Amino acid sequence: MSQTSTDILREAGISPSSQRVAIAEFVLHTGSHPSADEVLVQARKRLPGISVATIYNTLNLFVEHGLLRTFSLSQNHTVYDACTDPHHHFIDDETGRIHDLPIDAVRVSHDNFDDFDIREVQVVLRGRTNPQNPPAKLAK
Amino acid sequence: MSQTSTDILREAGISPSSQRVAIAEFVLHTGSHPSADEVLVQARKRLPGISVATIYNTLNLFVEHGLLRTFSLSQNHTVYDACTDPHHHFIDDETGRIHDLPIDAVRVSHDNFDDFDIREVQVVLRGRTNPQNPPAKLAK
DNA sequence: TCATTTTATAGAACTATTCTAAATTGGGAT
DNA sequence: ATCCCAATTTAGAATAGTTCTATAAAATGA
Numbered sequence: 001m002s003q004t005s006t007d008i009l010r011e012a013g014i015s016p017s018s019q020r021v022a023i024a025e026f027v028l029h030t031g032s033h034p035s036a037d038e039v040l041v042q043a044r045k046r047l048p049g050i051s052v053a054t055i056y057n058t059l060n061l062f063v064e065h066g067l068l069r070t071f072s073l074s075q076n077h078t079v080y081d082a083c084t085d086p087h088h089h090f091i092d093d094e095t096g097r098i099h100d101l102p103i104d105a106v107r108v109s110h111d112n113f114d115d116f117d118i119r120e121v122q123v124v125l126r127g128r129t130n131p132q133n134p135p136a137k138l139a140k
Numbered sequence: 141m142s143q144t145s146t147d148i149l150r151e152a153g154i155s156p157s158s159q160r161v162a163i164a165e166f167v168l169h170t171g172s173h174p175s176a177d178e179v180l181v182q183a184r185k186r187l188p189g190i191s192v193a194t195i196y197n198t199l200n201l202f203v204e205h206g207l208l209r210t211f212s213l214s215q216n217h218t219v220y221d222a223c224t225d226p227h228h229h230f231i232d233d234e235t236g237r238i239h240d241l242p243i244d245a246v247r248v249s250h251d252n253f254d255d256f257d258i259r260e261v262q263v264v265l266r267g268r269t270n271p272q273n274p275p276a277k278l279a280k
Numbered sequence: 281t282c283a284t285t286t287t288a289t290a291g292a293a294c295t296a297t298t299c300t301a302a303a304t305t306g307g308g309a310t
Numbered sequence: 311a312t313c314c315c316a317a318t319t320t321a322g323a324a325t326a327g328t329t330c331t332a333t334a335a336a337a338t339g340a
Contacts, residue, residue: 127259
């Protein structure tokens with residue numbers, strides 16, 4: 001890892017308090033698309049007393065500064081996506097889990113529209129996850 | 141219009157109560173991607189006493205039967221999209237309004253994935269809406 | 281008509297998030 | 311070091327869309 005969480009925060013113009021670093025350590029480096037609640041659990045492993053309000057404040061701050069995006073899967077299920085490099089998403093129909101897809105795994109093009117200025121193209125693939133071939137941990 | 145709302149409901153296996161028809165009349169034929177609240181307002185124009193619970197019950201029923209989809213724009217802003225024919229979406233950055241795009245205005249292809257079975261491809265374009273050329277109703 | 285099931289309803293309950301107001305912290309300047 | 315001030319954190323209340331519950335009303339059909 002070339003950049004510490006502290007560095008990333010500073011570069012984004014965020015002063016790196018211990019709470020913010022504790023949150024960043026997890027949320028900026030996970031590919032798991034956690035909810036605020038899951039962030040809370042992970043952050044408390046590093047900083048046991050951290051409050052719910054701080055989790056929300058900090059996640060919103062990270063979003064405002066472009067470090068995260070929100071993904072609203074359904075009412076009462078919002079999830080955070082680390083803005084590492086551009087990517088697309090696959091969402092599992094059964095579990096709802098989100099997976100990142102390499103940007104070049106999907107090719108998109110679109111017409112020019114008179115009335116719309118396109119800034120960004122988001123692609124979500126949905127479907128089923130196949131049982132894995134290397135049958136890892138079948139045994140309990 | 142070739143099919144009445146009643147017909148559409150019957151074909152979907154939903155018995156067409158007056159409440160359901162009142163809701164269907166609006167929500168299955170609008171391109172406005174309304175929230176539950178907006179559906180309530182419109183349904184009450186047709187059936188003044190209809191209850192909030194019925195709006196939610198019915199919208200959920202329509203979703204289960206494939207007549208609608210939900211679109212969760214953010215926490216506390218869920219919107220319903222009539223499943224007429226397949227289409228993509230444009231979302232206005234400023235207003236949050238959703239517009240349908242013809243399916244062939246966007247071309248997408250993707251790799252095959254070992255571990256994912258793709259059932260559906262959703263594309264959302266985001267950006268700004270241009271001021272309209274025919275300057276309709278500039279004057280108040 | 282009566283019995284049974286389906287549908288609708290009011291209002292309470294729920295839950296993720298935001299708000300509020302007070303407490304704590306940390307980084308200069310002296 | 312100590313003081314000050316702004317930034318940050320915090321607990322808990324408030325908010326708002328949705329779901330739940332249990333009752334009532336309506337439709338079905340024998």
